[in-house]
Amino acid sequence: MTIELRTPITDDAIRSLKVGDTVLLSGVVVTARDAAHKWLADAFIHPLQPPSPQEQATLKELKAVLDRGVIFHCGPVVTGLDTRQYRIVAAGPTTSMREEPYQADVIRLFNLKGVIGKGGMGQKTLDALHASPAVYFHAIGGAAAVIAQTVTEVLRVHLLELGVPEAMWVIHVERLPVVVTMDSHKRSLHDQVRAQSRRALDRLLK
Amino acid sequence: MMDLKEAICELIRLTSTDLPAGVEKRLREAANREEPGSAARLAMDTILANVDMARKNSTPICQDTGTPIFFVHYPSGMDTGALTAQIRSAVELATQRSTLRPNAVHSLTGKNSGNNLGNDTFPTIHYTAIKEDTLTIDLMLKGGGCENVGAQYSLPDTSLDAARDLDGVRKAVLDAVHRAQGDGCAPGFLGVAIGGDRDTAYAASKEVLLRDLDGRNPDETLNQLESRLTQDANEMGIGPMGFGGKTTVLGTRITCLYRLPASYFVTISYMCWAYRRRKMTLTAGQVTYE
Ligand code: SF4
Numbered sequence: 001m002t003i004e005l006r007t008p009i010t011d012d013a014i015r016s017l018k019v020g021d022t023v024l025l026s027g028v029v030v031t032a033r034d035a036a037h038k039w040l041a042d043a044f045i046h047p048l049q050p051p052s053p054q055e056q057a058t059l060k061e062l063k064a065v066l067d068r069g070v071i072f073h074c075g076p077v078v079t080g081l082d083t084r085q086y087r088i089v090a091a092g093p094t095t096s097m098r099e100e101p102y103q104a105d106v107i108r109l110f111n112l113k114g115v116i117g118k119g120g121m122g123q124k125t126l127d128a129l130h131a132s133p134a135v136y137f138h139a140i141g142g143a144a145a146v147i148a149q150t151v152t153e154v155l156r157v158h159l160l161e162l163g164v165p166e167a168m169w170v171i172h173v174e175r176l177p178v179v180v181t182m183d184s185h186k187r188s189l190h191d192q193v194r195a196q197s198r199r200a201l202d203r204l205l206k
Numbered sequence: 207m208m209d210l211k212e213a214i215c216e217l218i219r220l221t222s223t224d225l226p227a228g229v230e231k232r233l234r235e236a237a238n239r240e241e242p243g244s245a246a247r248l249a250m251d252t253i254l255a256n257v258d259m260a261r262k263n264s265t266p267i268c269q270d271t272g273t274p275i276f277f278v279h280y281p282s283g284m285d286t287g288a289l290t291a292q293i294r295s296a297v298e299l300a301t302q303r304s305t306l307r308p309n310a311v312h313s314l315t316g317k318n319s320g321n322n323l324g325n326d327t328f329p330t331i332h333y334t335a336i337k338e339d340t341l342t343i344d345l346m347l348k349g350g351g352c353e354n355v356g357a358q359y360s361l362p363d364t365s366l367d368a369a370r371d372l373d374g375v376r377k378a379v380l381d382a383v384h385r386a387q388g389d390g391c392a393p394g395f396l397g398v399a400i401g402g403d404r405d406t407a408y409a410a411s412k413e414v415l416l417r418d419l420d421g422r423n424p425d426e427t428l429n430q431l432e433s434r435l436t437q438d439a440n441e442m443g444i445g446p447m448g449f450g451g452k453t454t455v456l457g458t459r460i461t462c463l464y465r466l467p468a469s470y471f472v473t474i475s476y477m478c479w480a481y482r483r484r485k486m487t488l489t490a491g492q493v494t495y496e
Contacts, residue, residue: 001243020449022248035316077269077307089304090269095351095389118351118447119389140252141351141391141447142480144269145260163318165269165307177252179245179449189245193450194387197442201384204438205366205377 004175008068009113014133017180019189023137024175028065028155029116031074033094035166036159037102045105058158065155065170066110070137073099073117075165076148086154088171090144093118096136104128120181120190133184140177150176207288213486213493214296214343218274219305220495221345221484222266225257228419229456229481233257236393236446236453246451253446253479268391268480271306272349274322274329277413279342282335290331293343297322297329332409341488344416352390352478356411357382358404361470370470372431375400376438378472383439383455388448391478395457396435399473402463407473414461415477423460432458446479 005013007027017023032040043051044059051059077090096117099106103115103125113134115121118141129135139147156170181189237250260267274297280286298321300306310324311317322329359378361370366381368374379398386392399411423429435458445451456479465471485496 002248020245022243022245075269075307077266077271077304079304089263090266090307092269094270095354097389118391119387120448138447138449140249140256141388142268142270142349142478143252143256145263145265145267146252146256148265148269149259163308163320165309165318177248179248179447181245181449189450190387190448193444193448196450197384197387197444200442201380204380204441 007070007113009070010068011133014113014135014184017135018183018185019180019187019192021180023178023180025070025114025116025137025178026174026176027070028170028172029070029072030062030066031072031076031091031167031169031171033073033075033166034098035162036168037099037106039159039162040106040109041102044109045102061156062158062168063110066112068111068113070114070116071106071110071112073115076169077144078164078169081164086157088148088151088154088169091148091151092142092144093139095119096121100125107132107134116178120188126182126186126188129182129184130186135180135184136182137178138181147176150174207285208491210289210292210488211296211299213488214293215299215303217343217345217484217486217495218296218300219264219303221347221482222271222300222305223264224261225267225480226483230254230257232419232456233393233479236456239452240446244451245449246445249446249449266305266307267482268349269307270349270351271309272347272482273309273353274306275346275348275412276329276331277334277344277346277416278331279334279336281339281341282337284341286333293329293331294323332413339489343486345484345486346412346416347482348412349391349478349480352394352476355382355386355390356408356475357385358407358474359472361472372427375472376431376435379435379474380438380442382474382476383444384442386476387444388446390476391480392444392448393446393453393456393479395477395481396439396455396459397475397477398435398458398460399471400460400462401465402471402473403466403469404471406463407471408475410461410463411473411475414459415475415481416483417459419457425462428460428462432460
């Protein structure tokens with residue numbers, strides 16, 4: 001049965017999720033990929049110099065929407081850049097593993113309850129999901145048009161100077177289809193599938 | 207030379223937004239094999255809804271519109287410099303129209319060029335001169351997620367017990383599929399090149415993906431290996447998106463290159479389910495698409 005969830009998400013709702021659950025997710029989510037994660041790490045997590053007033057202002061706005069919220073590894077295609085009447089026309093997930101060095105810290109920085117992406121993440125993130133608690137939602141890779149259609153509103157954009165895919169788009173989604181592949185109980189569907197397919201591979205290589 | 211900018215821009219639009227019918231048919235068959243209510247089925251149903259919607263709205267099938275790779279067969283004597291300029295301006299125009307996402311990033315500064323142009327190598331264009339008086343341009347959009355799981359093996363590979371023979375090839379390819387898990391947006395297609403050197407082999411492993419999906423490999427041994435690889439890969443149960451399931455690979459294509467006596471490479475290009483490729487033909491001033 002498919003579960004309906006809305007941000008901000010409660011800890012109880014998160015703990016009740018387990019790997020393999022299919023979920024329709026609604027509410028505010030924020031896109032963030034490589035450059036955004038690196039910026040968060042450089043400016044706030046391991047800063048070499050104090051963040052600028054502008055960076056602090058951005059962080060404050062992000063915190064307001066990301067407390068018990070969800071981050072989305074996604075580099076969308078957006079129209080209306082010249083008029084600022086932004087419309088997301090394609091918004092599939094990107095490979096999450098690239099954010100593994102940063103993700104645990106970013107989950108703590110914002111008190112995230114979910115990370116949407118594809119491909120799953122590593123042990124450090126799995127531990128952070130357990131501690132938070134939070135879950136990893138696997139979106140359907142490449143399903144950019146279907147996901148774009150669940151975006152009902154573009155609320156804001158931060159860091160547009162990084163380019164359209166790398167900017168942080170604050171969007172409202174309705175019933176975005178995802179699968180829980182890492183839960184808050186330290187279980188990973190990716191580890192399970194990897195182990196089971198490894199046994200099959202060993203048989204096939206004989 | 208005729209101005210082909212708009213015609214090539216239309217080729218890009220078709221490729222990015224309208225998945226070839228043969229690919230869609232295989233996706234539909236794969237969806238029906240998965241258990242209703244399972245994560246794998248949700249993935250396949252979402253993919254199919256997505257293919258439909260992208261075509262209807264003329265929007266990109268996937269937000270990663272990838273590296274545009276053009277394979278051009280041109281009547282010998284044609285000015286390829288002028289054609290390159292037209293292809294590049296068509297790519298720029300398609301980016302302005304949001305058919306392509308700005309995807310060309312400077313490797314040192316990390317800056318996105320904003321128009322999908324970068325040096326002479328982005329987009330990729332391969333030229334072959336032909337005798338006929340027909341220009342054909344095949345376009346493939348190769349996404350980053352699936353490009354990252356491509357792999358090259360140098361046989362013999364003792365860790366896989368893979369020797370320099372077709373069973374060694376089979377072992378290398380299956381290892382690559384296992385390593386990829388769902389990360390190349392499974393279910394996908396495998397383009398395999400046996401032999402060559404490191405760079406010709408990667409190019410060939412992509413070009414072989416242009417071959418007709420339902421056609422047979424002219425070499426019967428390779429034809430059998432193609433079917434066997436698809437079947438073996440699916441036995442691993444990695445499934446759509448790596449959620450676990452019946453279909454991981456929808457088809458395999460193999461090509462064979464000459465090699466040095468000292469080298470035996472097996473090169474695998476993984477193509478995600480969003481197998482975007484289209485062909486444009488120009489004969490007697492008439493442009494057609496397939
Ligand atoms: S691997 Fe293919 S379907 Fe997946 S995100 Fe990349 S281009 Fe899209």
